[in-house]
Amino acid sequence: MEIKYTRKNVYKQADGEQLEKIYSFAEDYKNFLNTSKTERGASATALKLAEEEGFTPFSFTEKLSPGDKRYFINRDKSIFLLKVGSDDIAKEGVRMMIAHVDSPRLDLKPNPVYEDGGLCYLKTHYYGGIKKYQWTAIPLALHGVIVLRGGEKKTVCVGEDEDDPVFYITDLLPHLAQEQVQKPMSKAIEAENLNAVIGGLPAVGEGEGEKEEKDAVKTAILNLLNKKYGLTEADFQCAELCFVPAGKARDVGFDRSLISAYGHDDKVCAYPEMRALFETDSPHTVMAVFADKEEVGSDGVTGMQCRIICDMLEAVAANLGANPVLVRHVTKCVSADVTAAYDPTYSSVFEKRNSTYISCGAAVSKYTGARGKSSTNDASAEYMGFIRDAFEDCGVIWQIGELGAVDLGGGGTVAKYIANLGIDTVDVGVPVLSMHAPFELVSKADVYSLYTAMLAFCKK
Numbered sequence: 001m002e003i004k005y006t007r008k009n010v011y012k013q014a015d016g017e018q019l020e021k022i023y024s025f026a027e028d029y030k031n032f033l034n035t036s037k038t039e040r041g042a043s044a045t046a047l048k049l050a051e052e053e054g055f056t057p058f059s060f061t062e063k064l065s066p067g068d069k070r071y072f073i074n075r076d077k078s079i080f081l082l083k084v085g086s087d088d089i090a091k092e093g094v095r096m097m098i099a100h101v102d103s104p105r106l107d108l109k110p111n112p113v114y115e116d117g118g119l120c121y122l123k124t125h126y127y128g129g130i131k132k133y134q135w136t137a138i139p140l141a142l143h144g145v146i147v148l149r150g151g152e153k154k155t156v157c158v159g160e161d162e163d164d165p166v167f168y169i170t171d172l173l174p175h176l177a178q179e180q181v182q183k184p185m186s187k188a189i190e191a192e193n194l195n196a197v198i199g200g201l202p203a204v205g206e207g208e209g210e211k212e213e214k215d216a217v218k219t220a221i222l223n224l225l226n227k228k229y230g231l232t233e234a235d236f237q238c239a240e241l242c243f244v245p246a247g248k249a250r251d252v253g254f255d256r257s258l259i260s261a262y263g264h265d266d267k268v269c270a271y272p273e274m275r276a277l278f279e280t281d282s283p284h285t286v287m288a289v290f291a292d293k294e295e296v297g298s299d300g301v302t303g304m305q306c307r308i309i310c311d312m313l314e315a316v317a318a319n320l321g322a323n324p325v326l327v328r329h330v331t332k333c334v335s336a337d338v339t340a341a342y343d344p345t346y347s348s349v350f351e352k353r354n355s356t357y358i359s360c361g362a363a364v365s366k367y368t369g370a371r372g373k374s375s376t377n378d379a380s381a382e383y384m385g386f387i388r389d390a391f392e393d394c395g396v397i398w399q400i401g402e403l404g405a406v407d408l409g410g411g412g413t414v415a416k417y418i419a420n421l422g423i424d425t426v427d428v429g430v431p432v433l434s435m436h437a438p439f440e441l442v443s444k445a446d447v448y449s450l451y452t453a454m455l456a457f458c459k460k
Contacts, residue, residue, distance in 0.1 A: 007360050010397050010445035011257065025275075025451060026259060026444035030249040032271045033261050034160075037244045038143050039292045039302070042101035042267055043079045046274055046290055047071060050081055053278050058082060060311070064319040072312065077102075077292045078302040080312055081277055085285040090322040093331035094313065095286045095458050096423070097277070098304065098414055099270035100294030100337065103263040104128035104436050106135060106194055106243040108144075112236055115218040118202075121195040122167075124243060128295030129436050132189040138438055139166035140196060144241035146231055154229045159246040166246045167196045196243055199224075245438040257359070257444055264440040266294065268430045268447055269336035276454030285316070286458050294337075294414055304414040310421065332386070333425040334457055335377070335415035336450070339363045340403045341431030349409065354402045356431040359443040361397035362453040365427040368403060370410025377415035379426035387426055390460035396453045398428075428453055 014022060032049075036042035050071045058070035058080070066086040073079050078101075085092075106124035114121055126132065141159025148154065159166040171189075172180050180188050202216035203223065213219055225231050249261035270290050277288040293303030300306065310328075317327035342355035356363040366384060369376025379387075391398050403409045418425045430450050433441040 007357065007399050008397050009359050010361050010443075010449055011359050013397060014445070022444050022448040023256070025448045028275075029268070029271045029447055030259060030261070033249045033263060033267055036101065036267055036270075037103075037141070037160075037263055038105070038242065039077045039100075039102045039290070040145065040240075041143065042270060042290055043073060043077055046079050046081070046270075047073060049274070049278075050079075055081065058315075060315045060319075062319060064316065074292075074302055074308055078308075079290045081274065081288040082312075082316065083277055083280070083286045084316075084320070085283045087283045087285070088322075089285050089317060089320050090326045091330065092284050093327055093329070094316065095282065095284045095460075096289065096331060096333040096418070097273035097287070097336055097454055097457070098289040098291055098333060098418065099273055099335075100266045100291040100298075100304075100414060101270050102128070102292050102295050103244075103265060103267070104130045104295055106140075106196070108236065108239065108241040108243075110237045111233075113218055113222065113233055115215040118200060118217065119197050120199040120217040120221045122198050122243075123192075124194045124196065126191060126194060127242065131185065131437070132191060132194060133171075133185060134437055135194060136169045136171035136189060138168075139246040140168065140243040141246040142167060142241060142243055144239060146229060146235050146239040146241070148230060148235055148238075152230075154231065156229070156241060160248075164246075167198055167243060169194055169196050252441060258441055259444060259447070260439050260441050262438055262440070264430070264432055264442050265338045265435055266336070266429070268338060268432070268442055269450060272447060272451035273334075273336050273454050275451055276458055280455055280458040282458040284458065285320075287312070287316075291414055298414055298417055304417045309418070328422060331423050332383075332457075333415075333418050333423050334387075334454070335413050335418060335425050335427045336429055336454070337365075337413040337415075337427050338429045338432045338435065339365050339401065339427070340409070340411075340435055341433050342401075343433055349404050351402065351405045354400075355404075356399050356401035358431055358433065358441075359445045360399045360431075361446060361449040362391070362399070363429055363431045363446070364398060364400045365403065365413075365429070366400065368411050368413055368415065368427060371407055375412060375416065377413075377419040377425050377427075380424070383424040383426060386424075386460065387428070387457070390456045391453055394452065394456035394459065396456050397449050398453060401431075428457075 058072040203220035252258035314324040317324040367378040
């Protein structure tokens with residue numbers, strides 16, 4: 001037994017075969033990420049993969065048996081995956097893994113379309129915690145759904161294919177930005193100025209000498225949208241549309257050891273938990289959840305403050321002939337969410353000894369919250385011991401840390417909402433650099449380590 005604690009680097013511990021597994025797993029994750037930029041996209045991709053694995057729809061009244069594999073889709077924005085084990089659920093409970101699949105973005109306002117200065121724009125309302133200046137002057141893609149009169153739903157995805165147009169929010173040129181650059185970062189770009197350019201070609205009148213129409217560019221754009229999707233301007237009021245950074249996940253570095261992408265937070269945890277559920281041979285009953293709305297407080301019918309999580313646990317227990325209260329009492333959960341990796345460029349906001357580091361494995365956060373541990377789940381010593389033994393029994397490389405210095409850091413996850421149900425919970429995720437930026441950075445080694453951690457948790 002080692003007397004001193006030493007943080008391990010995953011790459012330094014890996015032989016050739018393990019390195020190949022790390023890089024192969026990363027390719028699968030990148031493919032998942034490219035089709036999962038929104039919670040709807042992630043849920044749809046997970047559903048497709050689950051069906052390929054033999055999962056079938058969950059019924060709240062169906063009797064379950066060991067070996068059954070079920071999925072439940074909650075309003076197309078959240079998914080529950082269930083694998084029924086052979087153990088007595090009343091004694092062992094459920095092994096739950098919960099990650100969120102929403103990410104910071106720019107949602108459209110209900111009445112978003114306007115024309116000014118010869119260009120047509122869409123007005124936005126940012127979702128989640130962003131630095132507004134990071135969203136200007138980058139290529140954007142439009143994702144989401146529109147519900148037309150009568151209930152017909154149209155799916156929108158423009159800006160991801162190489163031949164697609166992209167969208168763009170302008171910034172002020174340096175020559176005229178003397179006043180702008182003197183403002184605090186939070187004020188340099190106003191939220192009401194995050195308006196995306198969507199066109200500049202005016203509609204042309206049909207008759208010779210016909211008067212030029214007012215808002216001719218807006219009219220031309222609405223005509224294009226009506227022709228392609230059958231929508232009118234009023235249909236934006238019944239839509240969920242958002243701008244996200246355009247483009248695919250990319251390898252970073254000459255050695256390709258890192259991945260840059262939009263939405264690592266928190267799909268970098270969602271994919272490993274899903275793969276672990278698919279591949280585990282655990283005797284326990286295992287559930288993986290892709291949750292929505294974490295970035296804005298986990299409220300609403302698809303967030304983890306919704307009653308649906310209790311409904312699922314109670315239905316599974318009842319369908320296996322167990323007392324739901326007993327099952328919930330012995331259920332164990334991992335809140336799979338990212339944490340901030342130590343960044344030497346901004347070292348003053350971290351406390352080195354209690355930070356997590358890139359490529360040093362799955363990151364455990366015993367508590368999150370802010371300052372005096374406000375608004376947090378704080379995992380017990382007993383549950384931390386359970387997690388440690390689960391990981392070390394299976395050779396998982398892991399680390400532990402906080403999200404920044406005490407009076408500077410802090411953040412929240414779904415852990416506290418699950419703990420409020422009386423379920424032991426702890427945060428385990430991946431360290432991220434540039435969290436909440438349009439493009440975040442993670443290590444392939446940490447993504448794979450989280451997958452091995454989730455497998456170990458399912459088995460323990």
